[in-house]
Amino acid sequence: MVAPPDNDVLWARSLHHTHNGSPALSGVSLGVREGEILAVHGPRGCGKTTLLRCLAGQTAPQEGEVWFNSAPVHTMSPFQRERLRRDRFAWIDPEPTLVPELTAWENAALPLLLRGTPRRAAKAAALEWLERLDIGACAKRRPRALLQAQRQRVAVARALAAEPAVLFADEPTATLHSAEGAQVLRTLTAAARSHRITVVLATYDTQVAALADRVVALLDGRRVNAPRTAEVEGRDACSLSV
Numbered sequence: 420m421v422a423p424p425d426n427d428v429l430w431a432r433s434l435h436h437t438h439n440g441s442p443a444l445s446g447v448s449l450g451v452r453e454g455e456i457l458a459v460h461g462p463r464g465c466g467k468t469t470l471l472r473c474l475a476g477q478t479a480p481q482e483g484e485v486w487f488n489s490a491p492v493h494t495m496s497p498f499q500r501e502r503l504r505r506d507r508f509a510w511i512d513p514e515p516t517l518v519p520e521l522t523a524w525e526n527a528a529l530p531l532l533l534r535g536t537p538r539r540a541a542k543a544a545a546l547e548w549l550e551r552l553d554i555g556a557c558a559k560r561r562p563r564a565l566l567q568a569q570r571q572r573v574a575v576a577r578a579l580a581a582e583p584a585v586l587f588a589d590e591p592t593a594t595l596h597s598a599e600g601a602q603v604l605r606t607l608t609a610a611a612r613s614h615r616i617t618v619v620l621a622t623y624d625t626q627v628a629a630l631a632d633r634v635v636a637l638l639d640g641r642r643v644n645a646p647r648t649a650e651v652e653g654r655d656a657c658s659l660s661v
């Protein structure tokens with residue numbers, strides 16, 4: 420096994436994965452640099468979610484290697500991968516997945532509480548991120564009392580409050596209307612840049628991909644050349660949002 424380059428926080432080599440025999444990834448390799456926002460862009464079904472799951476240690480690829488810093492994720496036990504996910508990674512789904520019995524702030528604080536952060540500190544961090552996402556007033560409400568867009572903001576606050584090394588965001592604004600989605604993405608990318616959080620963002624939307632520092636394009640489970648416009652727009656968007 421050859422360890423990844425030093426400046427890559429995540430590195431994947433020749434990932435292959437099938438779901439019930441149908442190929443989802445066919446030899447994808449990529450590196451993610453520390454602190455960068457990388458968009459994985461492509462049409463529905465091209466393998467974005469499968470790639471993010473392999474990188475995040477949720478799915479063990481059938482072939483290939485995934486490294487986080489100098490640790491080989493592909494050879495870790497399920498317990499080690501779970502610890503890695505809990506302590507170093509955060510994940511945002513397209514639909515908010517919150518614990519219905521907990522309030523918004525308790526949901527946002529949950530990853531910190533699971534890591535053993537004292538309750539007072541975890542609550543302070545959760546409230547701070549809920550405020551930044553303009554839902555501080557909802558902190559004591561349970562998910563069923565929130566709108567879908569508010570629930571997704573709680574999920575984003577939960578991911579950012581944990582200050583992960585890598586944040587995986589799988590179509591995080593797909594269910595939001597465009598103005599709402601743009602605001603959530605601006606907060607997410609600005610927070611990631613100011614806290615040096617590496618972001619891997621799956622999206623089929625070229626405008627969302629343009630917010631990233633770099634775009635990796637997928638088609639039918641393989642890497643293809645990224646659209647040039649997205650990269651150019653991405654650089655412009657970066658300078659605006661820093």
Ligand SMILES: Nc1ncnc2c1ncn2[C@@H]1O[C@H](COP(=O)(O)OP(=O)(O)OP(=O)(O)O)[C@@H](O)[C@H]1O
Pocket residue numbers: 438439441442443461462463464465466467468469470623
């Ligand atoms: N659990 C599963 N069982 C069977 N096939 C699956 C499963 N998950 C994904 N697939 C298939 O694998 C391929 C890649 O799916 P994947 O979800 O990774 O792509 P995607 O680009 O994220 O798509 P989307 O944007 O629709 O989520 C698709 O053909 C999909 O139908």
